[in-house]
Amino acid sequence: MKKLVLLLLLPLGLSAQKQVGGSCECCEAIYQRMPATLSWETRISDKDEEGEPMEITGIIYQKDGKTPAPNVILYVYHTDAKGNYSRGTGDACAKRHGKLRGWMQTDHMGRYKFVSIRPASYPNATIPAHIHPTIKEPNKNEYYIDEYRFEGDRFLTKEEIARDENRGGSGLIKLIKNDKGIWIGKRDIILGKNIPNY
């Protein structure tokens, strides 16, 4: 009987091992309602979305950390100004991610940019505000990288930062408000960095 269980579990274990990045809950949402054509830059929130405007830019590099990676899809989603993943539509995972979700595909310089509103932390919780990113490279399965989080967040403790896996490099960024009142942030991403099975 034990042998039989082992035999049944083995293929499952093997396929899980091959998955780049390990298991990834709701990562398939990247494909749910993905626009047919993608640009290196996107707007996530409508003009009338409540919240403080935010612009995040960066370059996605190959594993060497130097060579820009073109044609990489970056999917991000985040909470609204009240800290909720609200007004989601579509399949279960897409719905769970809420309305504030968007896609980019890096250009020949590896660039990406998204414009949205600054997310708030979950209501009645002590989890720092964050943006969830998923990466899809050509010829690899999709995988998640560290969340974008913001320096100075009242819930972001040193202990918590020390626990970061730094998948794709650190997701901790500094948001600086420019003279137009827009929060500006920058994060470069290194493909495969601290990603299991890469």
Ligand SMILES: [Fe+2]
């Ligand atoms: Fe979240």
